[in-house]
Amino acid sequence: MAEYYDIALVRVDNRLVHGQILEAWVPFVKAKCILVVDNNSASDFFCETVIRMAVPSDIEVNICSVEDFAASYVYAQGQGKKTIVLFSNIADALKAHEAGFHFEKLNIGNIHNEEYKVCCAPSVFLCEADVRNVFRLLEEKGVAVELKRVPRERAVNIRDVLRESCDIEPSVVR
Numbered sequence: 001m002a003e004y005y006d007i008a009l010v011r012v013d014n015r016l017v018h019g020q021i022l023e024a025w026v027p028f029v030k031a032k033c034i035l036v037v038d039n040n041s042a043s044d045f046f047c048e049t050v051i052r053m054a055v056p057s058d059i060e061v062n063i064c065s066v067e068d069f070a071a072s073y074v075y076a077q078g079q080g081k082k083t084i085v086l087f088s089n090i091a092d093a094l095k096a097h098e099a100g101f102h103f104e105k106l107n108i109g110n111i112h113n114e115e116y117k118v119c120c121a122p123s124v125f126l127c128e129a130d131v132r133n134v135f136r137l138l139e140e141k142g143v144a145v146e147l148k149r150v151p152r153e154r155a156v157n158i159r160d161v162l163r164e165s166c167d168i169e170p171s172v173v174r
Contacts, residue, residue, distance in 0.1 A: 035063075037069045113127045120162065
């Protein structure tokens, strides 16, 4: 399914496909494809239909579970369609990374967790498990994690925000 796609952006956004993606990120990275990697959307016909209806017809959209995505992904840098990969949560991005979808940078745009412990940005609220998963990506996987809603914003390094907000060092959160 995901063979020969040139991954231009890997993003966590619990809203998945919406205006920031379609009006800002797609033109910025010149994406021709959006891969929605989300177990709930992949198993919900109505949700999948709504996502497909939201995406313009000139943009390919694929919706799959984390397991299916990780099993079928073949990365071809510089070849194929420029693609945005969207996860609805940090845990799924980590799971995909551990299953072989290795990315160097993760963009976090929107996470609204009702049980949040840390407000990292106006649109990013992390619970304890999210914080642990971010530090696993940073420390164990070597992934750069940035907070950035739209391309014109200045990227904020999440490590700095978490140090200030949580008053913890990465090695403490494992």
